[in-house]
Amino acid sequence: EPEVTQTPSHQVTQMGQEVILRCVPISNHLYFYWYRQILGQKVEFLVSFYNNEISEKSEIFDDQFSVERPDGSNFTLKIRSTKLEDSAMYFCASRIRGWGQETQYFGPGTRLLVL
Amino acid sequence: AQSVTQPDIHITVSEGASLELRCNYSYGATPYLFWYVQSPGQGLQLLLKYFSGDTLVQGIKGFEAEFKRSQSSFNLRKPSVHWSDAAEYFCAVVPLAAGNKLTFGGGTRVLVKP
Numbered sequence: 001e002p003e004v005t006q007t008p009s010h011q012v013t014q015m016g017q018e019v020i021l022r023c024v025p026i027s028n029h030l031y032f033y034w035y036r037q038i039l040g041q042k043v044e045f046l047v048s049f050y051n052n053e054i055s056e057k058s059e060i061f062d063d064q065f066s067v068e069r070p071d072g073s074n075f076t077l078k079i080r081s082t083k084l085e086d087s088a089m090y091f092c093a094s095r096i097r098g099w100g101q102e103t104q105y106f107g108p109g110t111r112l113l114v115l
Numbered sequence: 116a117q118s119v120t121q122p123d124i125h126i127t128v129s130e131g132a133s134l135e136l137r138c139n140y141s142y143g144a145t146p147y148l149f150w151y152v153q154s155p156g157q158g159l160q161l162l163l164k165y166f167s168g169d170t171l172v173q174g175i176k177g178f179e180a181e182f183k184r185s186q187s188s189f190n191l192r193k194p195s196v197h198w199s200d201a202a203e204y205f206c207a208v209v210p211l212a213a214g215n216k217l218t219f220g221g222g223t224r225v226l227v228k229p
Contacts, residue, residue, distance in 0.1 A: 031215065043159070043205060045216040056216055091158060093217075102147045102166070102209045104217055108158035 002026040004107035006092050012113045013082055021077045021110045023092030032075045033093040033104060034067065036060075043091070049075065082114045117142050119208050121220035128196050129228045136191040136223050138206030146208035148189040149217070150180055154202045162204075165189060176200070201227040 005024045013019050025032050034046040047057040049067055064080045075094075079086055089111050093104040120139045128134050140146060150162040163174025170182040180191045189206060206220040 033216070035217070042221050043207075043217075043219040045218070048216055058216075093159075095215075102215060103149070103161060103164055105161065106151070106159040 004092055004094055004105050006090075006107035006110050008110060009108065010111045010113075012115065015084055015114055016081050019079050019082055019112065021079075021090050021092075021112070023075045023077070023094075023107055024073050025075055025092065025094030026096075026105060027073070028096060029094035029105075030097040031055075031095045031104075032067075032069070033095075034077045035091045035093065035106075036088040037091065037109075038085075038088045046077070046090075079112075082112075084114050087112060087114045117210065117218070119206055119218055119220040121204075121206055121223050123223045124221070125224050125226065127226040127228060130198055131195050134191075134193045134196045134200070134225065136204050136206075136225070138189045138191065138220055140187050140189070140206075140208050142187075142208065142210050144211050145182075145184060146210040148180075148182060149207045149209075150174065150178070150189075150191050151205045151207060151219075152176075152202050153205065153222075159205065162191070196225075196227055198227045198229065201225055 007022045032049045035043050037043045045058050047061045048055045066078045068076050089109045091109045092107045095104045118141045122137050148165040151159040162178050163172050165172050165182045173179050178193050182189050203222045203224045205222045207217045
């Protein structure tokens with residue numbers, strides 16, 4: 001069964017450094033998402049992406065965040081200058097296009113630790 | 116305000132006993148409803164979903180959920196839990212005609228006693 005994959009599974013970085021989190025969505029999916037889960041808190045929506053542009057973003061997704069689909073398979077989340085409070089589990093999700101196709105499938109997550 | 120509430124933060128259940136996890140939502144129209152499970156150190160796995168139709172939906176791993184419009188609820192149940200069901204369970208919604216992001220409840224952590 002096709003799966004969403006994410007790399008790396010864990011990343012440790014110094015505050016102020018740039019990180020890029022990578023995701024490979026399911027191949028025939030057209031909507032892509034990033035969510036994050038700070039330890040002990042709710043899973044929160046960050047951004048959705050469709051047709052090579054952001055379709056919706058949360059207030060968390062400020063100018064230090066960006067997303068890109070650099071080729072036909074990868075979907076990336078970049079954090080330009082990491083802060084301590086960016087430490088979280090980051091989940092990528094994808095879904096197919098179509099009525100009644102709102103189910104999002106999640107990857108295993110990247111645990112980011114900012115020191 | 117629009118929200119998803121899971122009233123129980125922790126539930127402890129004995130192996131073989133039944134389990135019910137509560138979920139309530141507050142939206143003007145019934146949203147699309149989902150239950151996801153997160154095992155320790157793992158990602159989010161879809162258990163089941165409700166879009167329309169039969170209000171009792173079956174999912175994977177022996178779980179089912181019942182949609183009750185009058186109570187704005189979508190409770191998850193399992194008749195007999197296994198030790199492997201120890202995990203965190205998230206109720207989530209996608210509101211109709213309001214974008215397509217998932218809004219999650221706070222989660223319920225299930226502990227299974229031998």
